[in-house]
Amino acid sequence: MTASLGDRNKIVIIDDEEDFAVTAAWEVEDAGYEPFLIVEGTFNDIDDLVLQIPQDTYGVLCDHRLGKSGLANFYGSDLVATLYDQRIPALLGTQFYDMDSDVSIRKHRHKIPVLLNKDKIDSSSIKAGMEICLLEFDGNVASDRKPYRNIVRLVDVNQESGEDVVDVIIPGWNPYKAVRLPLALICEWLLEFQPKIGARLIASVNTGAENPEDLYFTNFEIATEPEGIDGIP
Structure with a gap:
């Protein structure tokens, strides 16, 4: 990703449930960003999915359980952790908040600055979450x-x-x-x-x-x- 941060305005929504992705896109627009949806395909490798993220991406909003409809054979937490290493702001959402947080998400929680219940994702939580990620990348880690x-x-x-x-x-x-x-x-x-x-x-x-x-x-x-x-x- 070569575009400077100031030139980026896309938030990529990655979810195997298209209805939710469309709803999330409305919130992304309300937050002042341009939504870009990845809801189709079959990704067996994290890097293959990362390659689908446009260069002018500001951040990513990713569902945790990407395998329900066969979008990916890995968890969203795996992808968000990979993006963290690449300094790409990424928020992880799950509708199985209590079930997923202990095990599959905990493995990468140190590289997931923001975990959201999908029922509570809105324009405010998206904007605030992106800011938290960027601050952490700059060394301003929240208490x-x-x-x-x-x-x-x-x-x-x-x-x-x-x-x-x-x-x-x-x-x-x-x-x-x-x-x-x-x-x-x-x-x-x-x-x-x-x-x-x-x-x-x-x-x-x-x-x-x-x-x-x-x-x-x-x-x-x-x-x-x-x-x-x-x-x-």
Whole structure:
């Protein structure tokens, strides 16, 4: 994408439900942008879908479950994380907000500055979301997105939709509320990690987040001494 930011006015809407994409396009227009819809095709590779995004794109509004009608064989969260690495502002929307946030979205939550319930997407949330993305790209990370080193304690090991998951407590965030995340996320940092109830890890967590669905986890390591770790007395 070679056009300067000031020359870009398109917001690309990626969704396998055309009716929603058309409705979202009205909100994009109300926000002062030109909508560009990607609602057809079959994309097996993220890069192939990225190539469909015009050069004069200002940002992207992407549905999470892109496979319901066969638009893509990956999640919207995978695409948004890829766009984040390319410094392309992208908002992720889902109509399965509570179901998706713990596992499939949590894997990339550190690269998803804005997660929206599709029922609440409007011109205001689109404009505000794009601004949040751009500020984060410039290093102006919102307080609820800043990571801090925290103890993460495993309290349960389970499965969800055929995927291994763990429930954890982050004392520095809320010592009484468990948060679910995919085991694969921990194993990105600890390749041979075997989950056991009571195990203590250290991870970077954005403990300024108010809601559990907004928490992200990176840089896991095995906990030894708690001194000097945020949230630990």
